Amino acid sequence: MADHAAESEEFGVLRSKRNATRYQILVEIAERQPAVNQREVADAIGITAQAVSDYLGDLIEQDYVEKHGRGRYEVTKEGVDWLISQTEELRGFIQHVSEDVIGQVEVETAIATTDVAEGETVSLTMRDGVLRAMAGDTGGATAVAVTDADAGGDVGITNFQGVVEYDLGTVTAVSIPHVRDGGSRTVDPDRLRELAADHDLLAVAGVEALVAATDADLEPDVRFGSAAAVQEAATKGLDVLLLATATRLSAHTDELREGNVSYEVVDAAEE
Structure with missing residues (x-):
């Protein structure tokens, strides 16, 4: 019996037209066994019935297929093992193409x-x-x-x-007290307007923060998904003013630290 593992490594499906055809025929037999119509197999893979007959003789000789009578064939354990080895090679090649080739052709x-x-x-x-x-x-x-x-x-x-050269943005975070601690009423609107004038983007998190921005006649650029949005904006070079209710501030600063984004927390309370 041939050394099938060595043959697989040397003459893989992708390296040999003969093995590619053997692979297709074995798959067709496995799907149709035990009653196998050679003409149907030939039509399925685009070769002649005589070619299928010749390949079947070879597969039987290699112990990949057993013949049990006229038109009755079965893939052996050795044949299944060979199919598995070739399928693993195809799977590895597909992974290489999708990750290393197509992945590099990024648009x-x-x-x-x-x-x-x-x-x-x-x-x-x-x-x-x-x-x-x-x-x-x-x-x-x-x-x-x-x-x-x-x-x-x-x-x-x-x-x-x-490399596209640009400076990372920074984040100025203003902690807005929870409503039980005074909420937006404790914030100086003039101070918020001053801060907003020095930033590219205004983000709010929490109702108290939204009201504080409204009281300062400021229109937020970001209201939802603010933690991820603020981090992404800063990594793309924008300076962000973040107004966050105290209970939500830590989620934002955690995201900023994970993204290595510089930030500071300032006080905007009424004097």
């Missing part, structure tokens, strides 16, 4: 600051928390456009080179 989206043509090299920058692409390779970070775009439109980019 991101940017805003085109100039007209961009598909296939053109673009320079990348980060502004207002959004990736920007400009035609040409003058920047320290470049990519290749996979779509056409007019200036101001969205453009798909891939094949990234270099």
Whole structure:
């Protein structure tokens, strides 16, 4: 009997047309056994009935298939083991393609600051928390456009080179007391307006925080999912003012620490 493990390593399904056909025939037999119509197998995999007959003779000789009479075949334990080994190889190859090949052909989206043509090299920058692409390779970070775009439109980019340089944002957190401790009434609206003027984004967490922002005539940019949103905004270079009810503040600071985002907690209470 042949050394099937060694044969599998040397002549895997992906390396041998013969083994690819044997693999398909074994699968068809396993699905149809014990009554196997060679013409149906041939039609299923796109070869002649004579070729199926020839391959069956070889599979029987290799102890992968047993013949029990006219038109009656069964895959042996050795045949099942060989199918499993080849299937594992295919599974590993598919994983390699999906993770190492396709995963590297990653397409991101940017805003085109100039007209961009598909296939053109673009320079990348980060502004207002959004990736920007400009035609040409003058920047320290470049990519290749996979779509056409007019200036101001969205453009798909891939094949990234270099690093997009920008400063991480910071977060200024204002703890708003719970309503039982005075809530928004303890907050100085003028102080909130001063703070908001120095930040790119305003986020609120909790009803007391929302009321404090409203009393200061401020319109929040973020009201829901604020912990993740604040962390993401800061990592994209935006300075964020966070108004959070005291009971919710720790969830936000935990998220910021995990994301290595710089933050400070300030007092905005009435004098």
